[in-house]
Amino acid sequence: MNRRQFLSIAGAFAGCAGSISDACAIAHSDTSSSIRSLVLVDLEGGNDALNTVIPIADARYRVLRPHLAISRDRALMLDERTALHPSLLPLMSAWRARDLAIVQGVGYDAPNRSHFRSRQIWDTASHADEYRADGWLDRVNEFHASSVTVSRITLHGFDTHENQLDRHAARLAGLASQLASLRASLIASGAWSRTLVMTRSEFGRTARENAAGGTDHGAAAAHFMMGGRVRGGLFGMPPQLDRLDADGGLPVGVDFRRLYATVLDACGQVDSSSILGARFEPLRILRV
Incomplete structure (x- = not known):
């Protein structure tokens, strides 16, 4: 697999260990000093950020x-x-080492509650009322001689409309253990400083629980960025529980394309404005 290829690894949650291993092998294979490996971890179904990063x-x-x-x-x-869900204990070593950043309030204006449509918006880096066929990573490869390898890992089971407590705890435990293993392996190999890991999810969930012991499709959510060059800490806008939208979702404080701009600027040789269609201010998450 060459560096310009896009690796899509869509495994069931129980099978995600192999996906993490693939991403790890790709990161190990590059010996340059700048960011050369991006690992996108999609939490499919709409992760409940309010019980992930807790106010x-x-x-x-x-x-x-x-x-x-x-x-x-x-x-x-x-x-x-602010606190993390107890299932995320394996990530606390990264938090203490200051190479885990948590960006709160991530989303986009006029959020769409459809799984398919919202994933499409995230994948194409488009506005809610804009329809594009090309993904933002496709545009990187088309217009730039990118030397960054992208691994995409999909973890299923985050659409927790009912019986959320145990289900969500299990999903977060799996996510945390896999990310902690990836981090440990890349630190040992010396590749951690060349790797960025970023979570994504099509939307967050409603702030209010429903009658079935779950939550419904929401709006803004918190996301993780990890790597040896990450400036750890809390970023973005904390949950504004007194400013919920008409459907009970959290308000957006950080456009998701600012995360992409942060990644693109870190990788170099890429004009983020040409990829994203406008200038989005990168977050000050990465050490120079």
Whole structure:
């Protein structure tokens, strides 16, 4: 596989270990000093960001989720106001090492609640009312001599309309263990500084739990970026639980294309404006 190819690895959640191994092998194969491997981890179904990155100090969180809220004594505290789901414990070493960034409030204006349409918007880096056939990564390969290898890993099972507590905990545990294993392997090989890992999901979920013990399709969500050049910490806009949209979704504070611009600028040789159709300000997440 050459560097200009796009690797799509769409495995079931239980089979994602092989996908992570493939991504790891690709990152190991490059010995240059700049970002050369991008690992996109798609949380298919719409991850519940509010129970992933928890506004633990906001009393409205427990009011909106009397049965789904994660208690403070179980949560993994990041600071006095923010915590991670306990299933994400394997990621705490990356957090303490400051190579895990958490970007909150990511989404786009006029969010679409359809799985298919919202994935299409993310894949094409388009506006909600814009329809494109070409993906943003296709445009990178078409217009630029890219030397970045992209691995795409799809983890299923995040569409938690019912019985969310146990289901979501299991999905997050699998995600965390796989990412921690990938990080450890790439650190050992010396490839971690040349790798960026980024999560994506078509949308977040509603702030209020539903009658079936789950949550429904929402809007903004938190996402992870990891790598040896990542400047760890909290970025973006924390959940605004007093500003929910008409369908109960979290408001957007960071356009998702700013994540793409961050990646494109880090990889070099790529004009992010020509790929994304406009200038999107990169997030100050990466060390120079």
